[in-house]
Every structure is written in C-alpha cells, then in structure tokens.
Amino acid sequence: MTKIALQQDRKLDAIVLGRAGVDLYARESNTDMADISGFNKFVGGSAANIAVAVSKLGGKVGFIGCVADDAFGGYVKQYMSGQGINLDGMMTDSSGSRTSVAFTEMKPSDCTVLIYRNKASDLTIKPEQVDPAYIASSKVLVVTGTALSESPSREATLIAMEHARRSNTLVVLDVDYRPYSWRTDVDASIYYGIAAGLSDIVIGNREEFDMMETVLAPGNKDDDATAERFLRANTQVVVIKAGEFGSKVYCRDGHNFQQGIFRVEVQKPFGSGDSFAGGLIWTLVNGGELEDGVKHGSAAAAINVSGTSCTEAMPTKEQLFDFIETREQSL
Numbered sequence: 454m455t456k457i458a459l460q461q462d463r464k465l466d467a468i469v470l471g472r473a474g475v476d477l478y479a480r481e482s483n484t485d486m487a488d489i490s491g492f493n494k495f496v497g498g499s500a501a502n503i504a505v506a507v508s509k510l511g512g513k514v515g516f517i518g519c520v521a522d523d524a525f526g527g528y529v530k531q532y533m534s535g536q537g538i539n540l541d542g543m544m545t546d547s548s549g550s551r552t553s554v555a556f557t558e559m560k561p562s563d564c565t566v567l568i569y570r571n572k573a574s575d576l577t578i579k580p581e582q583v584d585p586a587y588i589a590s591s592k593v594l595v596v597t598g599t600a601l602s603e604s605p606s607r608e609a610t611l612i613a614m615e616h617a618r619r620s621n622t623l624v625v626l627d628v629d630y631r632p633y634s635w636r637t638d639v640d641a642s643i644y645y646g647i648a649a650g651l652s653d654i655v656i657g658n659r660e661e662f663d664m665m666e667t668v669l670a671p672g673n674k675d676d677d678a679t680a681e682r683f684l685r686a687n688t689q690v691v692v693i694k695a696g697e698f699g700s701k702v703y704c705r706d707g708h709n710f711q712q713g714i715f716r717v718e719v720q721k722p723f724g725s726g727d728s729f730a731g732g733l734i735w736t737l738v739n740g741g742e743l744e745d746g747v748k749h750g751s752a753a754a755a756i757n758v759s760g761t762s763c764t765e766a767m768p769t770k771e772q773l774f775d776f777i778e779t780r781e782q783s784l
C-alpha cells in the first residue's frame with residue numbers, strides 16, 4: 454500500500470484551479486441535440502466539478518478561477534459558496550469575457566457535449582491575482598490543464614504551481630485536455646510537459662498522454678513506457694484512466710497496480726474523470742492509501758455516470774461507502 458506524504462497543518466484540504474461555468478443538460482434522454490426541447494441548468498466545468506466532488510465528500514475546498522461579472526458568473530459563485538467552497542481565489546472579470554457554458558445530450562455513449570468558450574472568463578486570470586499565501590493554506594493544489602491553454606491563465610497556472618512547490622503543497626495535474634482550446638498538439642505537449650514536471654501526481658487518459666507525447670514519443674501506445682517517461686522531476690505517481698477498462702497506477706518506487714470499474718447503468722459518459730479525481734484527492738487529504746483513493750475515485754465516477762448531472766451527482770461520503778459495500782467491482 455502507498456501513502457502520499459502531505460502537509461497536515463493546513464486550513465484547506467484542496468484548492469482546485471481552472472474553470473467553473475454553467476452546464477445545460479438535455480431534459481430528454483437518448484435524444485439528439487436538434488430534437489431536445491430544453492435544458493436543465495447546473496454548475497459545471499472540470500475544476501468546479503472536482504471542487505464540488507471533494508467538498509461533497511466532506512473536504513475543505515478552495516478555488517482559483519474567474520467568472521464573468523454577469524448573472525451566470527453570479528449563479529456559479531452562489532452555487533459554489535452554497536456547497537461550502539471557499540472562493541477567496543475566484544476572480545470576476547468585467548472586460549466583456551464570458552463564463553464557460555456547456556450544452557450536452559443525455560446519452561450513455563456517442564453523447565455530444567458542446568462547450569462555448571469564446572473569450573472564456575476563466576482564461577483571463579492573471580499571475581498577479583494568484584496569492585501564494587492562499588496556496589500555502591492548502592494541503593493540495595489541483596490544476597486542470599485547460600487553464601494552460603492561453604495567456605494570461607497559462608502564466609497564472611504555472612506560477613500557482615511554482616507557489617505550491619515552494620510551500621510544500623502537493624500538486625496534482627488533471628490533464629483535462631480539450632483539443633479545440635489549443636493551437637496545436639505540439640504547443641499543448643510542451644506546456645503540459647512543463648506542468649507535469651511541476652506535479653507530484655499526473656492524472657490523464659490514454660488520448661491525453663498521446664498528446665503529451667506528441668514531441669517526445671509520437672505514436673507510443675504503451676502505458677508502461679508512458680509512465681516511465683512521466684515519472685521524472687517532481688512526479689511520484691502517474692494515473693492512466695481508461696474509461697470502462699478502469700485505470701492503471703504507476704509509482705516512482707516501481708510499484709504499480711490496476712483498478713477495475715463498478716458496473717452501473719450509464720446515463721451519460723461525462724463527469725467520470727472529474728468525480729474520479731475528486732474521490733482520489735479526498736482520500737489522500739484524509740491520509741488514506743493511494744490504492745483506496747483510486748478505488749474511491751472509481752466508485753465516485755460510477756455513481757456520477759449513473760446520474761443525470763456532474764456536480765449534483767457527486768456522492769457524499771455515506772453514499773460512496775454504501776455504494777462500494779453493495780457493488781461488485783469488475784477487474
């Protein structure tokens with residue numbers, strides 16, 4: 454079993470950096486975008502989803518991001534603070550940028566998710582708006598990688614990671630790769646490479662590691678070789694997620710293991726990665742073993758994909774343990 458060393462004397466368990474926005478989910482299941490009659494409104498965005506996941510499990514969570522100075526921005530902040538999330542690092546931009554908005558179908562597979570991110574407010578966050586003392590008040594900094602896609606958010610993210618390293622705040626990178634946010638895969642792989650080297654734990658799926666290997670190992674599909682390549686600099690753990698095939702975990706000391714999934718009736722595929730990260734991080738900040746963290750992440754993801762939203766379908770601690778007790782894992 455593997456323990457991840459963490460500073461314990463911190464006010465917050467985790468600060469998540471990235472986008473918080475509005476998610477509009479189709480009212481009808483198994484219906485194409487063109488035929489949907491309307492949408493239900495929730496708060497979403499990869500980073501907000503992870504923050505809510507950790508908070509609902511009982512963690513003390515903060516957030517670094519930016520929303521627009523408008524009604525959607527207000528809605529996102531109101532919901533997140535209602536979830537007990539500290540918003541000292543949440544900025545509001547009045548320059549005409551827009552809070553990220555996602556529209557989704559509600560289908561178990563081949564599910565369209567359209568994200569409107571023209572002039573996205575989250576990407577306007579500036580390095581000088583990132584407070585090193587805030588980062589030093591947390592056990593973990595979780596970075597969602599889309600924040601690296603554009604300046605000034607890119608520089609804000611890199612300095613946040615640098616502050617975290619200086620204050621012994623554990624850094625987790627959730628790759629969260631959205632191809633349309635980047636000019637080219639080469640650009641993306643270079644910035645992700647820098648960010649991965651600043652991270653203690655790197656979490657991504659195979660396609661995301663393919664992108665990160667664009668320059669260094671184009672065409673590689675071998676998870677073992679990928680892990681070896683990324684277990685460098687500060688990185689102690691690499692997690693390679695594989696949807697219905699579970700996940701593989703590699704540690705710097707040579708230990709590795711796999712985690713299967715908990716089979717459920719899937720309502721929609723999105724939200725799995727964010728709930729997985731939430732369950733894993735919540736376990737680690739509470740002093741749990743890495744193996745248990747990955748199992749909790751896998752269970753939280755299964756619960757989430759069987760629900761009809763991302764944030765609202767994140768489980769509480771009681772729901773998570775009840776679920777694990779009553780379900781079989783398929784390995």
Ligand SMILES: Nc1ncnc2c1ncn2[C@@H]1O[C@H](COP(=O)(O)OP(=O)(O)O)[C@@H](O)[C@H]1O
Binds near residue numbers: 726
């Ligand atoms: N259909 C599913 N049923 C149960 N668990 C799932 C399912 N899809 C994904 N998961 C769980 O969620 C984790 C992350 O999902 P994955 O799709 O790999 O992430 P991402 O959305 O970031 O690509 C998986 O490793 C698995 O544990």
Ligand SMILES: O=C(O)C[C@@H](O)[C@H](O)C(=O)COP(=O)(O)O
Binds near residue numbers: 498
């Ligand atoms: O990340 C977004 O901006 C929108 C999300 O809230 C959305 O629901 C989604 O696609 C989450 O997917 P995942 O990150 O692949 O789990």
